[in-house]
Amino acid sequence: MLTLQVNGAAHQVDVPDDMPLLWVLRDVLGLPGTKFGCGIGECGACTVHVDGKAVRACSLPASLVGDRPVTTIEGLAEDEVATEVTKAWLDIDVVQCGYCQPGQIMAAIALLKSNLHPSDDEIDQAMSGNICRCGTYRRIRAAIRNVAGAV
Amino acid sequence: MPVGTIAISRRRALLGAGGLLMAAMVPQGSLRATTRIVEDQTGPFAPNAFVRIAPDGSITLILPNVEMGQGIYTGEAMLIAEELDVGLDQIQIEAAPPDDAYITKALGTEATGGSTSTIATWTSLREAGAVARTLLVRAAANRWMVDPASCQTEAGMVRHGPTGRTLTYGELAVEAAALPVPTSPVALRDPSTFRLIGHAQHRLDGPAKVAGTATFGIDIRQPDMKFGTVAACPVMGGVLLHVDDSAARKIPGVREVLTIGNAVCVVGDHFWAARKGLEALEITWDEGVNSTVSTETVYRGLHEALQGPAIVAHTKGDAKGAIAGAATRVEAVYQQPLLAHAPMEPINCTVHVTAERCDIWVGTQVPMRARDAAAEVTGLPKDKVFLHNQYIGGGFGRRLEHEYVTQAVQFARQVAYPLKIVWSREEDLALDRYRPAYVDHLVGGLDAHGKLVGLSHRIVGPAVVARWAPEALLPNGVDDDLLAATVETPYAIPAMFLDYARREAPGVVTAWWRGVGGTRGVFVIESFIDELAASAKVDPVEFRRRMTGDHPRARAVLDLAAEKAEWGSKLPEGVGRGVALQYVFGSYLATVMEVELSQMGTVRVRRAVVAVDCGRVVNPDQVVSQIEGGLIFGLSAALFNEVTLEKGRVQEKNFNTYRVLRMNESPAIEVHLIDSTEDPGGIGETGTAAAAAAAANAMAAATGRRYRRLPLTGVQA
Known part of the structure; x- marks a missing residue:
């Protein structure tokens, strides 16, 4: 039995040791905002925060999370940077199909929390692990810049 | 059985219930849209398939094309709302169910593809809105006993100009439902007066998508649902000869191993168990004639x-x-x-088959074909197959195919519970079309x-x-x-x-x-x-x-x-x-x-x-x-x-x-x-x-x- 701290609450889960955090979130805890895209850490759709850092939930066994706090797209309500980021996303209509966007948003928040005024190169570096097949990259970059300008 | 038969009898049942015809009051998720839809196919104006207004004031627009990123829910809602004279903040939207009323003529079926949506609906959806507005105005004019020409509409209500009286569309729904649908063309707005069309509107699906609350097919959850993942013969046309599932069944969380002619599905308490189970299978394929094909x-x-x-x-x-x-x-x-499609949302389909009905939750560009395939697999009549179309995490043509729905139904009919099948990315690329x-x-x-x-x-x-x-x-x-x-x-x-x-x-x-x-x-x-x-x-x-x-x-x-x-x-x-x-x-x-x-x-x-x-x-x-x-x-x-x-x-x-x-x-x-x-x-x-x-x-x-x-x-x- 594992105890996970997810979005500010403790959850006891009975799962195999090698089960990635992604599937615990989606299929056990019923938090489907974190998406499955590739299963090998290549696409970033499953990006969540563990201890405030962006990690690929598809490649992180839940048993290795320990008592570090996990935040998913569903757990952002009180977060000031997150509020600014989602607002910036909506202001310029970043999303298309939207499937990768929770991962993009989690990656962007992690970036902005460590560096509130990233350069374009820094944005590229932080965000290039997140694939968007709809090709919303230009708007994602613009939205991140807008947050940097707004805060 | 043709859809029309069912729909018309259903319509009669609904007529007594009150509510604007095009908008019978039935709980969310039922087939209420089907009712009027079919009858209206007989006339050149068929607004009823697209607009539904209930006495409680809720205004629902049923959108014939599916949203897969292209912004069509917003665009089509704008077309209807422009003529219906409602704000985009006053409506709710629904994916159209499989029904003849939503067929895209250029594609020969109910389909979203070929960049046809706006071309196909540019006139028809505006007409749908205009016909609805016309009926609402007549209903108000009747109640007030005034000339309809002295009434205007604005943001979901009818106003009588000379007296300033107003009625909301919801308040008029029952009376408007009793009026005959106009048989001659209704006037559409002059483009110079468009409030919405041509003016940038935020996407209606934006807020849910940035909050992570938009439900894609892969996010469906049903009571007692189990999770499956699939390996089909990696060589096209090959078939399953034998599967040794003894190791797979020992993996914690694995519930069943199901087979069909060319594929195996491991079912578990979660995707991970299913995936581990699939990896533990010893599968022997008859790869067939294509086993020597190379680039x-x-x-x-x-x-x-x-x-x-x-x-x-x-x-x-x-x-x-x-x-x-x-x-x-x-x-x-x-x-x-x-080339592969490789949409971000891997192929998935959730199916629940019982003796009486089949429910399918999936993102599809071809809902009618998917429904018909399920009817064929299960032997159920088409009207007992209920397809619930979801947001699509990238289509690009992949979801103009429905073979994955057929496959999912073939597996799901073998079990009593709802089964969600998710393909791995590897399966998605290996078995793309x-x-x-x-x-x-x-x-x-x-x-x-x-x-x-x-x-x-x-x-x-x-x-x-x-x-x-x-x-x-x-x-x-x-x-x-x-x-x-x-x-x-x-x-x-x-x-x-x-x-x-x-x-x-x-x-x-x-x-x-x-x-x-x-x-x-x-x-x-x-x-x-x-x-x-x-x-x-x-x-x-x-x-x-x-x-x-x-x-x-x-x-x-x-x-x-x-x-x-x-x-x-x-x-x-x-x-x-x-x-x-x-x-x-x-x-x-x-x-x-x-x-x-x-x-x-x-x-x-x-x-x-x-x-x-x-x-x-x-x-x-x-x-x-x-x-x-x-x-x-x-x-x-x-x-x-x-x-x-x-x-x-x-x-x-x-x-x-x-x-x-x-x-x-x-x-x-x-x-x-x-x-x-x-x-x-x-x-x-x-x-x-x-x-x-x-x-x-x-x-x-x-x-x-x-x-x-x-x-x-x-x-x-």
């Missing part, structure tokens, strides 16, 4: 067909004579690879002034339509998708000969892929136009400009793109600028791209400037968005992608081997819209169609050599 087999078959018989698809004038008499002869062969590989041979003749006098063109490749909609194959055996961008061009070409040698790809099923014939054809034609311009020693923009003849809209986008891209200005060493001009999906695009080639051989697209005339625009910023995204999607494929086969198996397994353009590789993109009063053209696929030709021409400009094979970073002939 070389595919290309060899295509190139061989450049010689020998072919079907004449199009002729204009005496192209061969003109070429024979031309001052200069230009010739080229182009090759394009198999692929954009075909094609080879094209072109010969052009230039006169002494460098003017094109004749064009001869052979296309070799599969006819996707012959499988997808056999009745749409032209009587002469030509797939008219192949005529896109090749026969219908933005140019005045004095003489043309086009023939087609159909060669179905061995070992794979081929399918529609974003941009369809446009993506295929624009690469070939616009590459060749560039080669002709080079041979004529005329600037590529000027060469095209001279050919635009009676296509002023083509000339306008070309001039605009050239101006905005500073065509002709000096570029750094290693950077080339290329242009592509196209008329596909009823829209004109000119694209200028700048590409940088490093000493190391890496290719980077720096900048793309696109000028667009797609006629009247519904939601301008979403047009821009589609061009941006379409270009990126097209560039991923043009630069990097090729599905390869070895021993009948697809070799690309995941995003590490099927490379997708990332943010750091994406160009700056500028999109310029031309103000147009022409009827709308399609837009969702146009950017993708532009990508390869513009990039190839830019690379050629940088290096002085031609790039006739896709992907552009692959081996060139």
Whole structure:
């Protein structure tokens, strides 16, 4: 039995040791905002925060999370940077199909929390692990810049 | 059983319940829309399939096309809301259920594809809104005993001008439901008075998508649901011989191992158990006749067909004579690879089959086909199959196929509980239905002034339509998708000969892929136009400009793109600028791209400037968005992608081997819209169609050599 701290609450889960955090979130805890895209850490759709850092939930066994706090797209309500980021996303209509966007948003928040005024190169570096097949990259970059300008 | 029978009896039941006819009051999620829909098919105006207003004031718009990123829920809601006179903040939206009322005529079924949605609904959805408003006004006028002409509508209410009295649409719903639907056309607004259409509106799906609360097919959860994942024979046409599941069944969380003719499904308490179980299976396949197919087999078959018989698809004038008499002869062969769709949301489908009914939760571009397939598998009548269409995490044509629904129902009917099947990304790539590989041979003749006098063109490749909609194959055996961008061009070409040698790809099923014939054809034609311009020693923009003849809209986008891209200005060493001009999906695009080639051989697209005339625009910023995204999607494929086969198996397994353009590789993109009063053209696929030709021409400009094979970073002939 594992105890996970997810979005500010403790959850006891009975799962195999090698089960990635992604599937615990989606299929056990019923938090489907974190998406499955590739299963090998290549696409970033499953990006969540563990201890405030962006990690690929598809490649992180839940048993290795320990008592570090996990935040998913569903757990952002009180977060000031997150509020600014989602607002910036909506202001310029970043999303298309939207499937990768929770991962993009989690990656962007992690970036902005460590560096509130990233350069374009820094944005590229932080965000290039997140694939968007709809090709919303230009708007994602613009939205991140807008947050940097707004805060 | 025809849907109509059921629907009409259902309608009678609903009539007594009150509520606007087109809007019977039935709980969310039921088939209330079906009721009026079918009856209204008999008349030219059928608003009822799209608008529903309940006495509680809720206004629901039922949208005939499915949202997969292209912004169609917002665009179609705007069309209805414009005429219904409601704000976008006053409505709720619903995905249309499978029903004849939502058939896209151009596609022959209820389908979202081919950039047809806005073209198909531009008039019909505005009429749907206008008819509804007309009835609501009449209902109010009746209640007040005034002339309907003295009433106006505004933001979901009717106002009587002289007295200032108002009634909300909800308050009028029951009375409006009792009124006969107008049999003659209702007036539509003059475009100069549009409040919504043509004015950028935020996407209706935006808030849910950024909050992570939008439900995609893969997110469905049902009581007692279990999770399955699948391995189908990796060689197309192969079948299952034997499976040893003893190890799999010992894995904690594994519940069942199910089989069908060509696939195995492991069911577990969660995807991870199912996945681990699948990996533990010992499966023996009979791989069948395709087990020796390789990429070389595919290309060899295509190139061989450049010689020998072919079907004449199009002729204009005496192209061969003109070429024979031309001052200069230009010739080229182009090759394009198999491509995967690889949408971000892997293939998935959730199904619950009981003795009485079958429920399907899935994102599909073809809901009616998916429903019909489920009826066939289960033996249930179609009206006992309930398909709940969900947000699609990327379609690109993949979800114009429904074989994964058929498969899911075949597994789910073996169990009592709802079963959610999710394919791994590896399964998604290995068992995709692929954009075909094609080879094209072109010969052009230039006169002494460098003017094109004749064009001869052979296309070799599969006819996707012959499988997808056999009745749409032209009587002469030509797939008219192949005529896109090749026969219908933005140019005045004095003489043309086009023939087609159909060669179905061995070992794979081929399918529609974003941009369809446009993506295929624009690469070939616009590459060749560039080669002709080079041979004529005329600037590529000027060469095209001279050919635009009676296509002023083509000339306008070309001039605009050239101006905005500073065509002709000096570029750094290693950077080339290329242009592509196209008329596909009823829209004109000119694209200028700048590409940088490093000493190391890496290719980077720096900048793309696109000028667009797609006629009247519904939601301008979403047009821009589609061009941006379409270009990126097209560039991923043009630069990097090729599905390869070895021993009948697809070799690309995941995003590490099927490379997708990332943010750091994406160009700056500028999109310029031309103000147009022409009827709308399609837009969702146009950017993708532009990508390869513009990039190839830019690379050629940088290096002085031609790039006739896709992907552009692959081996060139």
